[in-house]
Amino acid sequence: MKTPREILMVDDNPADIDLTTEVLARSKADFHVNAVNDGVEAISFLRRQGKYANAPLPDLVVLDLNLPRKNGCEVLSSIKTDPALAKIPVVIFTTSQASNDITRSYNLGANCYLRKPGNLPEFIAVVQSMAQLWLSFASLPQREKR
């Protein structure tokens, strides 16, 4: 049996996590959404620290910028400067349209920057396209066993 694609969603808004999970559940592919609510948790999850000792290595990180404790840019920077994590695609998924947020994210190694749409049809379209592109169409490096 094929293992599900693991997505780590880092967002402090449970409504966005639920909605994203709901939209991904509709697609035919098998996704598993792991959600954490702040930047420190995200890093613990990725480094399998503490309660995340058995966490899977995600195939995709969906990262909000405005996060408590450790903000999105810091998380992004930690991922992209860690050889064990750097190749995981990171999609920034945020309400910010500020051009300096966009530039900074790409400079730090973000693979894609998406704005959270304000209405359901667009939200569905964006989340489905994101999952399809990064988890079906894109060729990604071989996953390391862990």
Place this chain on the structure above:
Amino acid sequence: MAQSRRRSGRARIRAERSFSGGWDRHVRSQLTFGSDIRVSDLAADSLAEREFELSPGQTEPDGTISRHSSDQNGNPQCKLKLRALLVEDEPADVELALRALRDTGLEATADVAQTGDEFAELVRKNSYDVILADYKLPGWNGMESVEILRREGLDIPIILVSGALGELTAVECIKQGAADYVLKDHLARLPESVRRAMREKKLRQDHKRSQEELARSNQELEQFAYVASHDLQEPLRMVATYTQLLAERYQGKLDSDADKYIHYAVDGALRMQKLVQDLLAFSRVGRQGMALESTDCNTVLEVALSNLKVAIQESGAVIRHGLLPVVMADVSQLVQVFQNLIGNAIKFRGSQPTLIQVNAEATAKEWIFSVRDNGIGIAPQQTENVFVIFRRLHTRAEYPGNGIGLSICKKIVEQHGGRIWVTSEPGCGSNFQFTLPIKATIQHR
């Protein structure tokens, strides 16, 4: 009363003694002819900054209250202290002028300037309530002091106190900025002239203050609109997406009332979202600086039309345009102006096929752009209202919208140094026109 009379008596003696001591040219400009020594100590404290209220009794700095003095006719006059600068070479005339003031309760301390350099130095060093200037002085004339004040950025009323000048010269002096002109033969007019000049100065200052206050509160309001609309977006996004999710999942599974209620909630959330976005766009104009560049309006129109592609196709509107000029403008703002105007022309179309004409013509100073349609038009009494934010002339059921579009156009055009207006014949169409300067003179905020 007795105290005040005694004090003014002493003052007169002091002033006379000063003159009897002779007129040495060197010390002249530094001499203070004080009617009361304490007054001169105070003189730097500009009168205009204190409340210029002609109250019957004024509290002195030492806590005593000075009562009315009386003029020759026994009329009570309000006692006021002021610091004057006299541009005068005749000591006798200086004394006459001061006496004329004192007779009506204006206690003036005065410095005297005889040359332009002395004058400039004194106005730089001290603050004066009023300047009394003779017109003809050896080597310069009193009107040159107007120029010096302007250069120093000082607002001090100048009253010309002079022999007969002739009407033309007098009018010219007033035009150049003198507050008044008093003949030396009619010094009785001087006190009222001084009082009026100071009242006017106070009004000018009050006006300036309220202008500044208005600008500041406008800026605060814009800041508020920006922050509010920005922060409203996030919770609104939740309401909009989740009511839509409710609709999607439960439409037809509850009862018809539930369907209707969900529809209201979704519709309300989406409208509010549009409102917040437009409000944000409105408050951005002016908040963000303009990126002025040489802008081809033909390209601007093309972009606007491509943004309106769906509306144009659905309405079947035909848009014709002449050759448009290149202007100095912020491209994205100008696109917004064209887009809002043409979008409105489509939205408020009539029953016949929609025809919209975009043109520009040059006058000596500005380009006049016009967006003319054959739509439903606007009642004449409403042609100003349409530019007021949130002002709508139709119900939402007739025409959707939130009444922000044209107010954005107005803000953008005015920020570019232009004007916008509309002429219309109800039932026949509207012609929205706006100007942009040919030489970009931008109104800085």
